[in-house]
Amino acid sequence: MGAGDSALARVNPIAKLAVAVLISVTLLLSIDVVSASVALILVCVLLFWSGLDARGFWLRTAPLWLGAPFAGLTTVLYGEDSGTLLASWGFVSITEGSLALGIAIMLRVLAIGLPSIVLFATTDPTDLADGLGQVLHLPARFVLGGLAGLRMVGLFVDDWRALGQARRARGVGDVRMLVRFASQAFALLVLAIRRGSKLATAMEAKGFGSPIERTWARPSTVGRPELVLLLIGASIAAAAITAAVLAGTWEFILA
Secondary structure, three states: OOHHHOOHHHOOHHHHHHHHHHHHHHHHOEOOHHHHHHHHHHHHHHHHHOOOOHHHHHHHHHHHHHHHHHHHHHHHHHOOOOOOEEEEEOOEEEEHHHHHHHHHHHHHHHHHHHHHHHHHHOOOHHHHHHHHHHOOOOOHHHHHHHHHHHHHHOHHHHHHHHHHHHHHHOOOOOOOHHHHHHHHHHHHHHHHHHHHHHHHHHHHHOOOOOOOOOOOOOOOOOOHHHHHHHHHHHHHHHHHHHHHHHHOOOOEOOO
């Protein structure tokens, strides 16, 4: 079963967005290991129903697995010191407090990022636009413009590859890596701006910017599957808070 045939893929994208926001806001209320660990474990269980295969899962979440440890390590090395001093090298010091905070930050990044990435990996951009326009009643011009831009994101990879091949064919692709990357990135930016301008002109010519109320080809509805997903998200958030409060680690960051 692919991601497009999974149970999550058939849920309205607005419900997925609500669950991702709910879990994220809950985990941002406190920075402690217990709530982040509980949320991460429950989220990982939920991901079994995403329909993503192992390769697709690791490819989509690879930046998160690389960024989360880095965020935790930075906090461990340069975070606020508290508790027993464990190690010290010049301006860098590691204490029990900074170590616990670093682990909590790393787990929190994973617990917030994983459901967001996987939930929207099972979402078709057109379905998301339908939900934003029909369920949340956002302005059609904003929704359609966002959908058009989102559809263009997939072309960036092809454009980057084509630019690299063209530069190598002209003999200018073998310079220093940083210089080559900066030059190619600027070329991609110019290409994206030109394409965006042409797309905006074409959409305006076809009447997408008209103030007349639009109709939608495919209805976007909210029913039992969306309610079930919302209840699961709320249960994950409640379980994380309850576990942290019972363990005595919950610290409201605004207190």
